[in-house]
Amino acid sequence: MNELALFDGVPVRKTAIPWANTMGTEEENAVVDVMRSGILSDFVAVKGEKFLGGSRVKKLEKAFCERFSAQYAITVNSATTALHTAIAACEIGPGDEVLVSPYTMTASASAILMNGAVPIFVDIDRERYTMDPLQIEKWITPNTKAILTVNIFGLPSDLPAIMKIARKHNLYVIEDNAQAPGATINGKEAGTIADIGVFSLNYHKVIHSGEGGVLLTNNKDLAYRCQLIRNHGEVILDESDDMDTVALGNNYRMSEIHAAIGIEQLKKLDGFLKTRRELAERLTQGLKFVKGLKGVFIPKGYTHSYYVYPIQFDSEIWGIDRKIFAKAIAAEGFPLGIGYVKPIYLMNMYKHKHVYNHTQYPFNLIKKSTQKYEKGICPVTENMHYNTLLVADVCRVPYTKDNIDEFLLAITKVWDNRKALEEYEKNCICRT
Ligand SMILES: *Cc1c(COP(=O)(O)O)cnc(C)c1O
Numbered sequence: 001m002n003e004l005a006l007f008d009g010v011p012v013r014k015t016a017i018p019w020a021n022t023m024g025t026e027e028e029n030a031v032v033d034v035m036r037s038g039i040l041s042d043f044v045a046v047k048g049e050k051f052l053g054g055s056r057v058k059k060l061e062k063a064f065c066e067r068f069s070a071q072y073a074i075t076v077n078s079a080t081t082a083l084h085t086a087i088a089a090c091e092i093g094p095g096d097e098v099l100v101s102p103y104t105m106t107a108s109a110s111a112i113l114m115n116g117a118v119p120i121f122v123d124i125d126r127e128r129y130t131m132d133p134l135q136i137e138k139w140i141t142p143n144t145k146a147i148l149t150v151n152i153f154g155l156p157s158d159l160p161a162i163m164k165i166a167r168k169h170n171l172y173v174i175e176d177n178a179q180a181p182g183a184t185i186n187g188k189e190a191g192t193i194a195d196i197g198v199f200s201l202n203y204h205k206v207i208h209s210g211e212g213g214v215l216l217t218n219n220k221d222l223a224y225r226c227q228l229i230r231n232h233g234e235v236i237l238d239e240s241d242d243m244d245t246v247a248l249g250n251n252y253r254m255s256e257i258h259a260a261i262g263i264e265q266l267k268k269l270d271g272f273l274k275t276r277r278e279l280a281e282r283l284t285q286g287l288k289f290v291k292g293l294k295g296v297f298i299p300k301g302y303t304h305s306y307y308v309y310p311i312q313f314d315s316e317i318w319g320i321d322r323k324i325f326a327k328a329i330a331a332e333g334f335p336l337g338i339g340y341v342k343p344i345y346l347m348n349m350y351k352h353k354h355v356y357n358h359t360q361y362p363f364n365l366i367k368k369s370t371q372k373y374e375k376g377i378c379p380v381t382e383n384m385h386y387n388t389l390l391v392a393d394v395c396r397v398p399y400t401k402d403n404i405d406e407f408l409l410a411i412t413k414v415w416d417n418r419k420a421l422e423e424y425e426k427n428c429i430c431r432t
Contacts, residue, residue, distance in 0.1 A: 002417055002420045003413070003417065004328055004331065004332075004413065004414065004417050004420065004421075005328075005331035005332050005333075006327060006328045006331040006421075006424075007420065007424075011331060011332045011333045011410075012332040012333055012334075012406050012407075012409050012410040012413065013332065013333025013334065013403075013406055013410075014333065015333070016333060016335065017394075017398060017399055017403060018398070020396065020397045020398045022207075022208075022265070022268065022272070022397065023261075024264075026264040026267070027260075027261045027264045027265070030056075030260035030261060030263065030264050031257055031260055031261060033260065034056065034256045034257050034260050035257075037256075039054060039256060040255055040256055040257060041053075041054060041253060041255045041256055042054025042055065042057070042256060043057075043231055043253045045231050045232040045235045045236075045249075046235060046236070047236055051227070051231060051236060052227060052231075053075070053231075053253065053254070053259075054256045054259070055256075056256045056259035056260045056263065057075050057253075057254055057256065057259045059259070059263055060073075060075055060214075060254075060259040060262045060263050060266070061073035061074065061075055061214070063263055063266050063267075064199070064214050064216060064266065065216070067266060067269070068189040068191060068192050068197075068216055069189060069192060070189070070191075070192045070197075070216040070217065070218060071217070071218040071220075071223075072216065072217050072218065072219075072220065072222075072223035072226075073214055073215065073216050074214070074215040074217075074223060074226040074227055074230060075212065075213070075214050075215075075254040075259060075262070076212075076213045076214070076215065076230055076252040076253070076254060077211060077212060077213060077252050077253065077254050077255075077258070078200065078202060078211055078212065078213045078252075079107065079176070079178040079198050079199065079200030079201075079202065079213040080107040080110075080111060080213070081213060081250070081252040082198040082199070082200075082213035082214065082215050082252075083107060083108060083111030083148070083174070083176060083198050084111045084114050084115065084250075084252075085215060085226050085229045085230060085250075085252060086111075086174045086196040086198055086215055086222075086226070087111055087112060087115045087117065087146070087148070087174065088115055088225070088229050088247075088248070089196065089222045089225035089226045089229060090145065090146055090172040090174070090195070090196070090222070091225075092112075092115055092117050092145045092146055092172070093115055093116045093117060094116035094117065094361075094362050094365050095117075095143065095362075095365045095366070096117040096118070096143055096144075096145040096146075097117060097118045097119075097120050097141060097143040097144045097145065097366065097370060098112045098117050098118070098119055098120065098144070098145060098146045098147070098148050099119075099120050099121075099122050099131075099136060099139055099140070099144060099146070099147045099148065099171075100112060100119045100120070100121060100122070100131075100147075100148040100149075100150070100344075101121070101122060101124055101130065101131045101148075101149065101150045101152065101381075102121035102122075102123070102124075102343040102344045102345055102378050102381050103124050103129060103150075103152060103340060103341065103343060103344075103378075103381045103384065103385065104150040104152055104176065104341065104344070105150075105178070105341060106341060106344060106347070108148060108150050108176045108344075109121075109344045109350075111148075112148065113355050113362065116361070116362045116365075117145070117362060118143075118362055118363055118365075118366055118370075119148075119344070120139045120144070120370055120371050121343075121344065121345050121371065121373075121377060121378055121381075122135050122136055122139055122147075122378070123135045123377075123378035123379065123380045123381055124152075124378070124380050124381050124384070125158070125380070126380050126383075126384070127297040128155055128157070128158065128297060128299065129152050129153060129155070129310060129384065129389075130149065130150065130151065130152055130155060130156070130157035130158060131147070131149045131150070131157055131158070131162065132158075132380070133158050133161035133162055133165060136162070136165050137165060137169075139370065139371065140169055140171075141370050143366060143370070144169065144171060145171060145172065146166075146171050146172035146173065146174060147162060147165075147166050147171055147172070147173045147174070148173075148174045148176060149162055149173065149174070149175055149176070149194070150175075150176040150179075151175060151176065151177045151179060151180035151183060151190050151191070152179060152180075153179060153180075153296075153304075153306075153307055153308050153309075153310050153391075154179050154180045154183055154206075154276075154304045154305035154306045154307040154308070155180065155183060155296070155298070155302065155304050156177075156180055156183050156184070156185050156190040156193070156302060157175070158299070159173075159175070159185060159190075159193045159194060160185065162194075163193065163194065172194075172195045172196075173194035173195050174194060174195065174196050174197075174198065175190065175191050175193065175194040175196070175197040175198065176198050177190050177191030177197045177198055177199055178198060178199060178200035178202075178205060178213075179200075179205070179206075179305070179307035179308075180304075180305045180307065181199055181205075181206050181207065181269060181305060182206070182269055182270065182273045182303075182305045183302070183303050183304055183305040184302070184303045185301055185302050186301040190305075191216050192216050192218070195217060195219055195222060196215055196216070196217045196219070196222055196226075197215070197216045197217070198213065198214075198215055199213060199214040199215075199216070200212070200213055201213060201214065201258070201262050201265070205307070206269065206272055206273070206276070206305060206307060206396075207262075207265035207266060207268060207269050207272065208261075208265060209258040209259070209261035209262040209265060210258060210261065211258065212254055212258045212259075212262055213254075214262075225247055228247035228249055229247055229248070229249055229250060229252070230249070230250070230251075230252045230253060231249060231251070231252075231253055232249035232250070232251060233247035233248070233249030234247060234248065234249050235249070272396070272397060273305055273306075275396065275397050275399075276305065276306040276395045276396055277303075277304070277305075277306065277395075278401070279306075279394065279395040279396070279399055279400075279401065279403075279404050280296070280304065280306040280309055280395040282401055282404045282405075283295060283309060283392075283394065283395060283404050283407070283408070284296060286404065286405075286408040287311070287408075287411075290408075290411055290412070290415065291314075291317050291415070292313065292314040292315075292316075292317030292318045293311055293312070293313060293314070293411065294311065294312040294314075295309070295311060296309065296310060306395045306396070308337070308391045308392065308393050308395075309391070309392040309393070309394060309395045310340075310389055310390070310391055310392075311336075311389070311390045311391070311392055312384075312388050312389060312390075313325060313388055313389070313390050314388075315387070318415075318418055319418055319419075319422050320418060320421045320422055320425050321425060322338060322387065322388070322390065323338060324421050324424065324425050325390075325414065325421070326338050326390060328414045328417075328421055329410055329411065329414055332410035332413065332414070333406070333410065334392070334394065334406075334407050334410055335393075336390045336391065336392055337390065337391030337392075337393070338389075338390060338391075339384065339385040339386065339389050339390075339391075340384075340385060340389060340391055341385075342385060343378060343381045343382055343385055345371075345373035345374070345377060345378070346373070346374075346375065350373045351373050351374070353373075392407070394407050
């Protein structure tokens with residue numbers, strides 16, 4: 001008999017740890033206040049104070065500016081629309097290219113397409129998982145207008161290096177900081193280091209209001225254009241006629257209810273981060289004693305916000321496939337993500353360049369194609385996704401230090417029984 005839960009042994013944890021409800025009486029009261037006021041949104045798309053939204057929207061923006069030391073905050077209704085807004089605010093559109101990481105949530109790249117520009121994928125660093133600065137310059141063409149770098153899993157990108165390259169080539173830099181609120185580089189807040197930073201308040205993120213997004217910038221013109229795009233900007237332009245650029249506006253406005261929740265959640269951010277960091281540091285320490293697993297790498301001067309905890313699996317050392325390992329660990333009570341999102345350029349929409357019906361737009365506007373979306377263009381990303389990376393979601397409330405120890409125990413248990421798993425893999429029982 002084998003003691004692994006996969007083979008009907010007793011699991012380390014019998015019950016999975018649930019997703020935490022982080023809504024408290026603070027959020028409840030804040031929502032009730034909005035309901036009682038009757039003013040659920042106080043935006044109006046005409047010139048005047050209300051062009052910039054209601055009192056909670058403004059309060060949340062002020063709180064973001066203070067918490068992250070930024071000059072301007074613009075709330076919107078998701079990080080996806082925030083990314084769309086950021087790219088449009090930089091006046092990037094058809095005929096332009098934007099460099100982006102292929103290992104990210106799809107929205108980072110689709111926001112580029114939604115502006116009619118073409119995403120060009122730059123491979124990631126094998127330890128940080130963020131865009132590798134050494135891979136950037138080979139993809140820069142006269143069409144390149146910006147770098148959209150993603151602070152993935154909670155670690156800021158190598159922004160010092162990226163900003164240097166961008167300035168040399170006169171490119172904007174946009175930080176997709178949906179996963180790294182509160183992470184820092186030498187004390188500077190992720191999401192405020194580039195020209196514009198994007199935060200998410202989506203349900204799955206470190207803090208949330210159900211849905212929501214926030215843009216941060218220290219550039220007054222960019223902030224103004226974001227405000228225009230958020231709220232049917234063309235209306236205002238008609239009246240004032242004093243802008244020299246066109247702003248195709250949308251309705252990306254945040255409601256007062258979402259803003260009210262966001263205000264309370266932002267107050268809790270540092271508490272959540274403290275928990276995440278304590279748990280993650282314990283896990284990192286524990287993983288140092290495990291062969292064939294590599295925990296997070298934190299560059300000098302950086303802090304991480306541990307949206308999730310990435311682990312590299314060495315199947316040679318373990319003698320089993322990553323999938324079998326993950327299956328055995330899941331049976332012990334700790335589900336693991338196998339890889340992350342498929343490298344974006346391998347998704348069908350990209351491979352077939354089928355975005356806007358049959359036109360091949362916007363790819364057809366680039367005369368000499370810069371990048372073929374096919375296997376091999378970002379080998380580090382592909383190796384992480386298809387062979388190496390595992391993603392653990394154990395460093396957050398309501399997990400405790402004991403749960404981290406249980407997770408480490410599960411790993412040890414699987415290690416001790418890896419020979420049985422090797423047999424299991426060989427016999428392909430795993431296929432069932
Ligand atoms: C979640 C996420 C987004 C999109 O956020 P929404 O608020 O859900 O639109 C964008 N980029 C990254 C990296 C994300 O993790």
